[in-house]
């Protein structure tokens with residue numbers, strides 16, 4: 481996840497339908513949502529999207545953008561009492577948050593295997609590194625980190641292969 485070149489502003493990137501840049505600076509929550517929405521359009525059904533970044537980095541915000549893109553009307557928050565929240569829009573969105581998962585976990589006992597194999601939509605996983613052994617090799621990885629200023633986030637996208 482060390483792509484060359486300067487960050488690309490989403491406003492410039494949004495002008496065309498080419499694949500998203502590997503690194504983008506988002507200057508507000510809405511810019512992060514808009515970037516996520518564009519990524520959703522690139523993800524085929526069954527895509528596992530691993531979201532990395534500290535608490536408050538913007539992972540849940542990113543999932544809100546995915547939800548917007550597929551036409552989910554329900555508000556998207558963090559799955560607090562469950563591991564998985566499922567949303568239905570034009571296709572599915574499974575929002576998984578492994579934050580509360582501690583120690584050695586396996587996807588099977590967490591009931592994740594149905595989501596990790598042929599889910600009819602996008603599977604977005606916060607704190608995916610807590611079950612990294614079980615993430616598919618062709619998962620996509622998104623890393624959010626603080627940028628320059630309170631509302632700036634650097635969003636790095638790594639596609640498989």
Ligand SMILES: Nc1ncnc2c1ncn2[C@@H]1O[C@H](COP(=O)(O)OP(=O)(O)O)[C@@H](O)[C@H]1O
Pocket residue numbers: 506507508509510511512533534535536537538539540541542606630631632633
């Ligand atoms: N550019 C930005 N992108 C995403 N979130 C941002 C941005 N700027 C400020 N924020 C704020 O940061 C917080 C991110 O929270 P959240 O998405 O729940 O993080 P996480 O799920 O990574 O813990 C929200 O309060 C959001 O409003």
Ligand SMILES: [Mg+2]
Pocket residue numbers: 539540558577606
């Ligand atoms: Mg979150």
